[in-house]
Every structure is written in structure tokens, then in C-alpha cells.
Amino acid sequence: MDSEDMILNDRNKAGLELKIGLEIHCQLTFLHTKLFCGCLSNYRNSSPNDNTCPICLGLPGTLPLLNKRAVEFASMICLAFNCKIPEKISFYRKNYFYPDLPKNYQTTQYNSYELSSIGYEGSIEFVGDSKSKTNDSKNSEERTKIRITRVQLEEDPGKITYEEDKSAANNYSLIDYNRAGVSLVEIVTEPDFSSPIAVRIFLNEIVNLFEYLGVTDPSLEGSVRCDVNVSVGGGKKVEIKNISSFKEVEKSIYYEITRQKTLIMHNIDVKPETRHWDEKRKVTVAARSKEEEEEYRYFPEPDIPRIILGSKFVSRVRTSMPELPIERMKRYIEVYKITEHTAKILVNDKRISDFFEESLGYHKSPIEISNWIVNELLTKINEKDRQGLTDHNTKGLDILTVSPKQVAEMAELVEIKSLNRTTAREIFDKSIETGTSPLKLIETLEIENISDEKSIVKVIHEILSSQPQLIEQSKNNPNTINYILGLIMKETKGRVNPQIALRLIKESLEDI
Amino acid sequence: MILKRLYELPAFVVSRKIKEQEVTAEEYISIIIERIKNVDFRINSFISHNFENAITKSRAIDKKIKEGTNTGLLAGIPVGIKDNISVQGLKNTCASRMLAEYTSPYNATVVSKIEEQDGIVIGKLNMDEFGMGTTSEYSAFGPVRNPWNPEYVAGGSSGGSAAAVASLQIPLSLGSDTGGSIRCPSSFCSVIGIKPTYGSVSRNGLISYSNSLEQIGPLARTIYDLVPLLNSISGFDPKDNTTINKKSEYQTNNVDNILKKRYKIGVLEELIDNSESEVAKNNRKKVKELENYGCEIEDTRISLSHYALASYYVIATAEASSNLSRYDNLRYGYEGSPEGYEWTSYFAESRSRFGDEVKLRILLGSYVLSAGYFGKYYAKAQKVRSKIKKEFDNLFNKYDILLLPTMPALPPKIGEKSSQPIEHYNLDVYTILANLAGIPAISIPGGLSEKGFPIGVQILADGFNEQKLIDAAVLLENVEGFETWIPKI
């Protein structure tokens, strides 16, 4: 990341302000049907063009039939982004020709002529992740506030597969309309990001948010996509499209900053345009000019009435909404007395947080369990992560075959049976490796801690009777007790609780 | 009654005969098919036929009747369908070369409803391409000819729907009315045609020209045939979010009962005055007839009609330009392959198959919606539209129905107006008002001009007051039976 840091430092020196805005597209994959017809929202298992009907193919005479649940899902997203929701929403047609659009227009929402979109004027705060920057972690703990311009509900186009990557070399391209008409929520931010890192953290944060809301499965390819606009030094806005993954988002921004800064350095104007991210060559390439593209001839969709949400709608959606990460974090801190740091790590990934809650069902000891998850489990996941074993936009909990019950049992062993950490770790590793329950492991391996005091006293007496000089030494030298403890540990292979043993040694010496 | 002349009778009479097993549905359909074969080569009202299926269907209806099973409102009655309304398995060309090979995989809701009432789809009817025209000259299948004089236009855009009914080929048809497309040909051919209230008939399956203006509606030779078809097709449809759940059963009341309602009639005298003299004379005669019934009559006016034409054509072309974007011959259309093309040039070449009038309207619509012009054209047109609606609201506080001519002029000769857009569009001035306001409107035969051309009278009522239009039609039909005005063909 050295060169990337250089770019940013450079930016500061030159005094060029960096403004980044995002357009996030999120498929509502947890809907059963598409936005305007009864075809399946899950198009991913169908043969090409099988998951289609006259409506989503735009056959003559068909009319859009808006999906009620899509409106509700989109509203949940709006509320999570603290957007206002109007009492009425409406739809617009965005007219442009493209082979992946069955009607050669997209039914969407548009706010230039009236307030039509499901959400507007929102904002969301997030805390920088201390892992992202090593040296100035204090700075990155600051809360960043991103304003949300609007949230709108629209239809996804179909998908084109090209014979070759270079369009000029193509003899043919294939169109699959299975995706056409799938519900898409577009979230447009103000240009409030000032670094590519902030963008990355934000994107991780909102993917997590989508997961909490239960509206989309971000692990599905293409379910969450992102366009970026970048302007340097108050210059013209350049939009970057066609970015396949969040990792590429960050790279494309770095590239674009360098490109625009180079232009500025040579006194060349930055053109307001749309550029495509070429993933193979890692560069942005100019697309059509902005003027031509903006001739979208928007007008109100005549086939969909204005939808009255009503005044009670927002409160109804709010009560039906699942717990959001920020709410869950608050609960962990207040009810479970978990530290903010640990709570944050837990809620940062819904599946880990759910894992935690499920573990609590087996053994209600939030602090011990949270420690096991954060200190032991996540370390293992991160190791695997670094080996590049996970993909897409999510973290890989599935790569470890651990059940919440296993973690709960570990916490129980440590707490109730006073198992020491080293042994506990050994058992945990073995448990993960074999899938065997830790409680069973401890029986079979017979390494259960010696916690009954009589056994320990017996060992002490054995030691003292074979080395009686220790009794005398102990009266003059306080370190003798530690020496005796060492002998006990050796004898029991470290299976005794040192605190208990120390007390028993003292008692034994006094008794004599 | 000679069996062969069965096609002359009103549908409700024949349907009763079929139900009473005086004739079979199959016999009737065969006679109708024979009539179409004998007559239509002179009229050109059909684009495609559905004869074989119709015969099969008629046998099924006969079987039902023999078995004593109940049959519907339209038992055994052939209905012609305008070629922009989808019928499963039939070609659906919209009279366009663009859709020459397109077969619909589904039924429009109105078609399903007709079949539920045991009506029989007999074929698809000629029209102006995509409904864009007032004369039915802009068809890829040649112009529809007026049954009263084949040198003259039948009116449009549902020219086939009106001409086929007027020339005694079929008793009933469906048309669609975006700016007068049912009423204009009804007037020019001397049939009765109604444009229902916006949202009262499903548009699912109607190929959109201008979605916010148009409705499907029935055409017939007598109000007694029109009402059962209107009852069959109206009502809420879960497949069209713009339909309204407000179904009422329309009746053909007897004259005395109608007169008891003491309808107050507003006459748009200024618009009568601005029409061709024979049209004006005829409409005044109609006013007189209503007056003779003892109806209360008053002159009134609509002040915004001056802006209506611009408002209508801005909205219609804007919506059309977007609706017609989907025709790129990639997924359906006509024989042709995109092989060897870059997609933009393929689209442009495919779309060059639209007719000239369609192209003109697409260009106009694209222009009025383009960046910077939205406020000047579309938003302004909508303002005019809502103002016109308010003006009608006020008028209907005072009057039950309004009377005006359907068309300001008699049918023009084929070719006479087709190259002059404004002259052509001006023919729509009286019909577009109802579409802009979303209110129901009916064109009722009024008689013939000196040279024997039909003249229609138009009646408007407030939204969902179709019953008043039907009542007015019953009154006028009872003065002189419409069957006296049947073209000799």
C-alpha cells in the first residue's frame, strides 16, 4: 500500500481536495419475485432466458405489476440510512437504447420534476476500522458522516456476455434476460468521501447492514455493485462504472486520482465523463460522452399509479425491521457488559454476531464467549483470509467448521472447570480439526484439570515427604512456595489451577 | 327470416335464437365467415382471420347449450378484435411492418373476458399503425375503406373495427381510443362506439400508444348490442394497476324510465358552430330530438379547447416515443437477424420499418422529452390537461351530459389529408377532450349528409357515468332506429 499512501500524502501536499461519491446498487435477493412480474428474483439457477415472462421481456401490451414487498424492503434500506420517506412515491421511465433492456427504457425513480423516490436526505455514520491503518489508529477511529442524496427502487437490466473482452473483436454477444426486472435499490451518496480507504470501510459496513436487514445476500455475485464518482481539486466529476468487486472499487479510485492529478499537473482540463474500469489492465477507459448519455428523456411512468404509502407506513416498517448493527452493539454493551471494542467486532459481521447469539443459547456467558470468538475464532479466520481463501464481498465464517455449541462449551470449560488457557486452546484446535465436542475431548484425552483440592493436597504431601528440607527453607525464603508450585506443575503436567495450588501449598506448610 | 340473412340481425337477437336452439352457433359463425369472405375484399377491415378456431369454439358453445349448461352474455357471438389487442396464438401486427411476424403468447384481459362470456374471436381488424392516425390510411396492410363509399376513409385509428361492423360483416368489435380512435370511425361509418372512463377497462394486452390517454371500448350497430359487450369487458383487473375497482352493471333502460331521471343536457354550441355546416345541422337536429323528449337543454362552452390539441399531441407523442422504443427486432418482430451488425446500427435499421407517421410521432415525442424541454412541453401539457379536467368537473356539476359533434367534418377522401399533419390532427379536436379528462364518451349515429355520408353525435359524461351515455343513446336510437342507416354493399 506504499504507493497508495504516497498518492494521498501527495494530495495533501498539493492541497488538492478529493471528493468521492458512490452509487450503490443492491439487488433485493430475498424477494421471491421480480419488481414487476411473477418471475423469480433468484435468477441464478435458471438456464439462459428461462426465468422470463411477457412482462419482464417487455412483450407488446404487457404492464408492470409493482411488487408490494419490494417497496417495503426498499423502505427498510431507507430507514437504515436515516432517509426521509415521502407519503407518496412514483416511478419514471429512463429512456435509452441498450440490448440488455427489454423495453429500451428502465423503470426507475427520478427526483428532478417532483419528489418521487422512496428515500431522500439521509445520512449514515461509520467508525474507521483501526485495522485499516497501522500508524495513526486514533485518526481512523473518528466517526465519518456520509450524506445520502436519495434511495430509489428500479429494475435491473439483463446480462450481456461478449465473445471477447474487446468489443471490436466480437462476432457475437449473448443476451440473457433472466436478471431483467429484478428489484434493485440504488443508493446515491453525496461526494462526502475523502479517501479510497473510507470508501472501502463504508462499503464493508453497508454490506453488513444489508445482511442485517435481510434484504439481500451480499455473497451472491453481482448482488451489490458500486459506481464511483471522483473529483480532484474541485474539478469536474468523473464517473467510474463497470466495477466488478469492492476490491476493484478501491483500486479504480486510486487509478482515477492519479490520472486526474496527472492531467491537472499538466494543465489539462479533466473532462466530466463516464469511464469504465478495465479490470484486466487496471485502468479506467473513457466511455460515451456525458452529454449524450444524459439525454434520458425522463417522464412519469404512465402504467404505475402514484403509490400512497400513508402516514403510518414508516412506523409500521420500523417496527417490523430486524435489529440493526448499531442497535445490536448498544445491547451488547449495555446488557452483556461487553467492551465497545469487542462489541463492534462482533456486530461488524452479521454472521459472526449471529454466531455469538447462538452460542449464548448453549451457555449464557457473554463476556467469555465473546472473548473466544474475537480472540480465538476471528484470528483463525483472518489467517485463512490472508491466505486468500475467501471471496466476494463477505468474510468467510464458513471456511471454519465450528459450531456455536463448540465455542459455548469452550467458554463453559474455562469458566466452570477452571481449565487454563493453554490447554483450552489445545482442545479448541483439536475440536475444530475433528469436529468433536470439547466436553467429549476432555474426557477422552483425560486432561481434565485437577480441580478437586484433595488430589492437589495429595501431590503436595508427596513432594514434601520426598524433599522435607523444603519445609525449613520455606520459613526463611518466600520463593520456596513458587519452587514447590513448579514441582507440582511438572508432576501434573500443568493441570492444576496455580491459584488454588498456591493456597493449598501455604495451608499445607502451615499445617505441618 | 331466411337463415342466410342472419348477419343483418343484432347480436342480442341472434344470441337469444342460439340459446333457444332456433339456430346453432356453428350455423351463425359459418354465415358470418361467408359474409366476411364476400364483403371484406372491398373494405379491407381484417388483417387476419381466426375462422377455424371460431368454428371449433362455436361447436363447444352449441354442445354447452344442448347439455343445458349456462352460457354467457355473448353466447355464440363473433367479435372482431383491433389488431393492437393481444389474442393468444394470433398475429398481432398493429398494422405495422415492425410486428409483421409477431404472435402474442397471451390473451389481453378483455379477450379472456369475452371468451368467458362465450363470445368468439373471429379475427384481427385493420387500423392505423400502432393507433396513430384518424383515417386508417396509415396501415401497412392498406387503408380501410368506408363502407358508405370506398373512395373515402373509414376514420381511425379503429377503422377496421367500425367498417367491419357497419358493413354487416360482424355485429360487434373492440377498438381502442387514444384521442378518438373508436368514436371517429364510429361517426364516419355510422356505428355506435364508446370510449369508457379511464381505468374502467383493463389495458393489459393492449399494445400501448399513449398509456395515460387510451382505453379499449366496444363498437356495435345498436346500443342493445353494445351494452352486453361493455359489461363483459369492464371492471378491475389485477393485471393492470391503472384499473379502478368500481364495477357497475350497465342497463338498457326503457325510454320512460330514462325520462324520469330528468337529465340536464349541456350543448357545446360553439363547437357545433365551428363544424362543417352539414355536421352542425345534423347535431342541432339531435338536440331538437332530445328536447322533444322533454329533456332540459342549455348552451354552454368549454374555454380551453384551444390548448387541447397541443396538450394532447405533446402527451401522446411523448408516451409513444417511449412505448415504441422496445421495437428493435431483437426479441420479436419480423424475419431478420442481427448477425453481422453492431447493435446501434441494427436497431436503427430495424426501426426504419416503422411507417412515416409513426416515425414523425416518435421524433416529436423524443424532442419534447429531451433535456431542457420537459417544462416547456410535457409539464405544460399536463397543466392544460388538469385544467381541462377541472373545467369538465364544473360542467358536470351543472349538467348530466354534454353534447357536441364527434367529428368537425365529414369523412375525407383517401389520400386527401394524409400528408398534412396539422390538418389531419385537427380532425381530433372534439374527441381528444374526453381522453385528456379521462371521462367516458360515446359516438352515436346521427344520420346521413346530403351526399350520403354518416354524421355522428358525441355525448360526454362524468367519470364512471357510462350509464348516462347509454341512456342518451337509447333515447336517440328510439327516435329513428339506427338500422335505417346501413350502407348498401
Added chain:
Amino acid sequence: MAKGIDIKKLCELAKLEIPEQNMTEISRKVEEVLLMFDKLDDFTTGDSKASSIDDLKLEMALENLRDDKSRLDLNSSDGPWNIFNA
């Protein structure tokens, strides 16, 4: 306003091809109709209150929208198009 329309650009926007020999006629027609459209410039609403751009647009309560049910649940037997012919 109606004069000087760039028909070629408009054709490009609407993806239409118009043969060169028809250009003059179509341009004449477009301009003629736009001139009629310009009548709207004379229209003033009178009331200063800025109304919605589409007063006449139908409205529908959210509750009346369709449920998120797959077409397979529509208990119909006539194949993939059954949302229509159910």
C-alpha cells in the same frame, strides 16, 4: 423554437433511420407540429400555487399492490405464461 431542429441528432436519439430524400419532408412536418405545440407558451395557469406536474395521475394504496408471490403459486396449469392467462 421550432426552427432549426437538428433532425439527424433527433433520429440518432430515437434510433430511427430516415432516407436522405425524405429528410426535407419530415423536417417540415416536425417543424409544423412543433409550431402548433408552441401554442402552449400562451397558456398561463393563473393560480400561483405550483401544482404537481401530473395532477391527473391515478393513485393507489400500497396495500393494493400485488404480493410477492411467485408465478408458480398462482395455481394455474397453462405453462410459463400463467400470470397472464390464470
